[in-house]
Amino acid sequence: VLDLDAFERNLARMQAAADAAGVALRPHAKAHKCPAIALAQIERGAVGICCQKVSEAVPFVAAGVRDIHVSNEIVAPAKAALLARLALRVRASVCVDDLAQIEVLAAATAAAGSRLDVLVEIDVGQNRCGVATPDAVRRLVDGLSACAGLRFAGLQAYQGSLQHLRGHGERREAAARAADRAVAAVDALAHSGVACPVVTGGGSGSVEFDLGSGVYTEVQPGSYVFMDGDYGRNEYTDALRFEHALFVATTVISTGGGQHEGCIVDAGLKSLAVDSGLPDVWNGEHDYVAVSDEHGTVHPRTPSAARLGLGARLLLVPGHCDPTVNLHDELIGLRGTTVEAIWPIAARGLSR
Amino acid sequence: VLDLDAFERNLARMQAAADAAGVALRPHAKAHKCPAIALAQIERGAVGICCQKVSEAVPFVAAGVRDIHVSNEIVAPAKAALLARLALRVRASVCVDDLAQIEVLAAATAAAGSRLDVLVEIDVGQNRCGVATPDAVRRLVDGLSACAGLRFAGLQAYQGSLQHLRGHGERREAAARAADRAVAAVDALAHSGVACPVVTGGGSGSVEFDLGSGVYTEVQPGSYVFMDGDYGRNEYTDALRFEHALFVATTVISTGGGQHEGCIVDAGLKSLAVDSGLPDVWNGEHDYVAVSDEHGTVHPRTPSAARLGLGARLLLVPGHCDPTVNLHDELIGLRGTTVEAIWPIAARGLSR
Numbered sequence: 001v002l003d004l005d006a007f008e009r010n011l012a013r014m015q016a017a018a019d020a021a022g023v024a025l026r027p028h029a030k031a032h033k034c035p036a037i038a039l040a041q042i043e044r045g046a047v048g049i050c051c052q053k054v055s056e057a058v059p060f061v062a063a064g065v066r067d068i069h070v071s072n073e074i075v076a077p078a079k080a081a082l083l084a085r086l087a088l089r090v091r092a093s094v095c096v097d098d099l100a101q102i103e104v105l106a107a108a109t110a111a112a113g114s115r116l117d118v119l120v121e122i123d124v125g126q127n128r129c130g131v132a133t134p135d136a137v138r139r140l141v142d143g144l145s146a147c148a149g150l151r152f153a154g155l156q157a158y159q160g161s162l163q164h165l166r167g168h169g170e171r172r173e174a175a176a177r178a179a180d181r182a183v184a185a186v187d188a189l190a191h192s193g194v195a196c197p198v199v200t201g202g203g204s205g206s207v208e209f210d211l212g213s214g215v216y217t218e219v220q221p222g223s224y225v226f227m228d229g230d231y232g233r234n235e236y237t238d239a240l241r242f243e244h245a246l247f248v249a250t251t252v253i254s255t256g257g258g259q260h261e262g263c264i265v266d267a268g269l270k271s272l273a274v275d276s277g278l279p280d281v282w283n284g285e286h287d288y289v290a291v292s293d294e295h296g297t298v299h300p301r302t303p304s305a306a307r308l309g310l311g312a313r314l315l316l317v318p319g320h321c322d323p324t325v326n327l328h329d330e331l332i333g334l335r336g337t338t339v340e341a342i343w344p345i346a347a348r349g350l351s352r
Numbered sequence: 353v354l355d356l357d358a359f360e361r362n363l364a365r366m367q368a369a370a371d372a373a374g375v376a377l378r379p380h381a382k383a384h385k386c387p388a389i390a391l392a393q394i395e396r397g398a399v400g401i402c403c404q405k406v407s408e409a410v411p412f413v414a415a416g417v418r419d420i421h422v423s424n425e426i427v428a429p430a431k432a433a434l435l436a437r438l439a440l441r442v443r444a445s446v447c448v449d450d451l452a453q454i455e456v457l458a459a460a461t462a463a464a465g466s467r468l469d470v471l472v473e474i475d476v477g478q479n480r481c482g483v484a485t486p487d488a489v490r491r492l493v494d495g496l497s498a499c500a501g502l503r504f505a506g507l508q509a510y511q512g513s514l515q516h517l518r519g520h521g522e523r524r525e526a527a528a529r530a531a532d533r534a535v536a537a538v539d540a541l542a543h544s545g546v547a548c549p550v551v552t553g554g555g556s557g558s559v560e561f562d563l564g565s566g567v568y569t570e571v572q573p574g575s576y577v578f579m580d581g582d583y584g585r586n587e588y589t590d591a592l593r594f595e596h597a598l599f600v601a602t603t604v605i606s607t608g609g610g611q612h613e614g615c616i617v618d619a620g621l622k623s624l625a626v627d628s629g630l631p632d633v634w635n636g637e638h639d640y641v642a643v644s645d646e647h648g649t650v651h652p653r654t655p656s657a658a659r660l661g662l663g664a665r666l667l668l669v670p671g672h673c674d675p676t677v678n679l680h681d682e683l684i685g686l687r688g689t690t691v692e693a694i695w696p697i698a699a700r701g702l703s704r
Binding site for chain 1 (some may be wrong): 382405424426450452453475480484487506604607609611612616618621624625626643644645646647656662663674675679680701703704
């Protein structure tokens with residue numbers, strides 16, 4: 001369930017912050033997998049979207065999104081071929097951190113007769129994808145210069161693990177360390193006479209700092225459209241505080257014949273991702289204390305909490321929005337209590 | 353990816369054990385959500401299937417399954433109405449643990465002109481759904497006797513939490529305690545002159561004990577068709593040991609430009625449920641040590657482990673099969689290295 005008012009305020013707040021900083025907003029569509037949301041973001045000023053897999057991009061292209069960055073590395077020739085075909089219809093870009101990926105992309109664009117922008121991913125502290133040294137960046141830039149269908153477009157510098165540091169100060173410091181590494185990479189390229197038109201990265205937990213860093217030309221937040229329990233536990237200043245807009249509706253189906261302190265609801269692991277913690281009950285009076293595949297156990301937080309009888313409905317705030325949305329086929333958009341939109345989550349399951 | 357040889361051996365082994373015990377096998381379809389698998393189970397002797405939600409039953413009815421037990425409580429009139437309509441086409445049953453659920457089911461069967469078998473769920477130690485006392489069972493049986501479209505068919509006695517006790521002995525003892533509670537409920541009913549044709553329950557971790565308990569007339573195991581990392585960590589005797597048949601195939605997409613000890617693969621939270629632990633790498637030489645939404649970090653277990661270059665393929669054993677299958681749209685059935693079947697996971701996402 002999507003609270004459309006909160007959702008629209010989140011979109012407006014992020015776009016205004018990006019506009020004020022003079023930084024491009026390229027929201028990450030892996031959070032919502034929903035073409036209607038991507039189009040709403042672009043309508044408000046986003047330059048395009050990010051996808052995390054090539055297959056994920058397909059429904060967005062079909063829905064009319066014209067500018068897609070695959071913020072990830074591709075190795076399989078079939079996936080590179082699909083991206084090269086999509087690049088006949090939209091502006092497309094992708095990341096590399098190895099010469100072998102460049103070879104695969106070059107062959108695919110040559111076969112399709114298309115062009116791809118390529119960003120060299122640098123590791124700015126996550127220790128996941130991305131190269132670590134200026135020499136390694138330079139080798140990839142040189143490799144790209146030999147490929148007719150590929151153009152070096154800049155750097156991707158994403159630090160995922162800092163997004164969830166709770167304290168505002170520790171998050172700011174970690175974001176500054178990531179930005180310093182991006183600055184060093186840009187400076188090293190400039191020293192070699194290579195311009196770096198784009199530096200892209202950042203997420204909903206760091207975007208406040210990324211926008212003011214002076215090095216990012218583009219930010220990639222995704223979760224801000226929904227928020228979730230995990231991001232809700234971060235400490236924010238008022239500048240960029242987003243609202244919970246995404247909920248899973250659930251129903252009390254059992255009280256164990258009245259034997260329980262609490263009750264059993266019908267949303268479990270197949271309705272809610274729990275990798276970042278159990279969901280919060282939105283009414284603030286109850287706690288979701290245990291999960292199984294298709295059940296949850298809900299307890300009153302205090303003796304004065306409303307007693308939940310059979311059939312009672314609760315809204316749950318998922319611990320982690322991205323994999324929760326990926327469990328569902330549509331978002332039910334509510335304006336107050338009126339269903340105003342039913343949006344297909346068209347890229348659900350497209351994780352290849 | 354489904355290893356069809358291992359899968360078929362798992363089906364045969366479970367059916368043979370049920371046949372030897374003279375107990376009906378009603379596999380739980382929430383594990384696989386795949387009509388082709390349900391039909392394969394029934395072809396080998398299963399009496400029907402269990403579903404956990406009414407919506408989940410729909411694609412199985414469409415595929416020709418003729419006997420479905422919804423092993424859960426229903427409160428919403430719309431869901432009861434759907435089940436009552438399905439009961440015009442197939443033998444259908446459902447659980448209750450409250451008189452209010454009986455009222456909803458009675459109204460639905462009256463409106464549809466159909467009949468439902470109803471099982472009273474008793475709590476045998478999980479403290480989730482199910483009533484706790486013989487008096488409570490008796491009140492529900494009496495409530496059912498007043499409803500023309502509903503027939504008391506027996507008891508459901510499922511203890512989910514004992515399935516994952518690691519030691520064979522502790523699991524046997526917990527299963528015995530659950531069976532004792534089922535026996536007590538059956539005896540109390542008999543003392544009141546009420547026959548209890550069916551006692552259904554049990555899972556892949558307890559089925560060995562349930563089959564020999566003398567009280568269960570029917571068992572509901574689900575995960576045995578696939579097995580998973582969590583069930584794999586249980587201690588089994590040779591009698592009912594099942595094989596890993598379900599895998600998620602993944603590809604190495606990055607080595608961080610060679611900077612890492614290990615490598616980055618492209619299967620993360622959106623391809624694998626991690627509620628019961630990270631996946632195991634099937635080759636036995638590597639460990640999947642960290643997960644993010646669309647990435648996993650894989651390290652060599654020993655210095656002699658094969659070095660994984662870009663493009664290397666790995667098979668992963670999911671920690672928990674049910675919610676992992678629910679992330680995917682099809683099972684790719686392999687006979688050795690040949691794709692022999694592509695089976696739609698038709699009930700994926702049907703969790704309402």
